[in-house]
Amino acid sequence: MTIQEFQNQIEKLYFEKDEKRGIEGTFRWFVEEVGELAKALRKNDPKNLEEEFSDCLAWLVSLASLKGIDAQKCVQRYFPHCPKCKKLPCSCP
Numbered sequence: 001m002t003i004q005e006f007q008n009q010i011e012k013l014y015f016e017k018d019e020k021r022g023i024e025g026t027f028r029w030f031v032e033e034v035g036e037l038a039k040a041l042r043k044n045d046p047k048n049l050e051e052e053f054s055d056c057l058a059w060l061v062s063l064a065s066l067k068g069i070d071a072q073k074c075v076q077r078y079f080p081h082c083p084k085c086k087k088l089p090c091s092c093p
Contacts, residue, residue, distance in 0.1 A: 004072040007061045018062050026066060030059035 001009075018026045037052040064071045077083050082090035 002072065003061075003075050004070070006057075007065060007071045010058050010061045011065050014058075014062055015065055018066055023063070023066055026059070026063055030056070030063060033059050 021029075033052065033055045037049075037056050040048040040052040061071050064074065081088040082092060084090075085092045
């Protein structure tokens with residue numbers, strides 16, 4: 001699955017609900033998921049980590065959709081090298 005396919009799937013699943021909730025409400029859900037990811041990182045439970053990473057990614061992509069941002073285009077910024085120093089691996093201080 002590509003990033004674009006993932007964003008399309010998240011839109012099919014949740015766009016209507018997220019649009020009703022609005023940017024602020026959807027962003028609060030995203031922040032809550034980031035908090036859950038922080039807890040999972042402390043516990044270092046692989047299954048829970050996978051769930052929390054996927055939840056964070058889904059909420060982040062949903063926010064992008066609400067703002068009309070193409071997530072695929074966003075990830076391209078980091079290909080083929082660091083967007084700041086233009087090197088691979090990054091050599092930024």
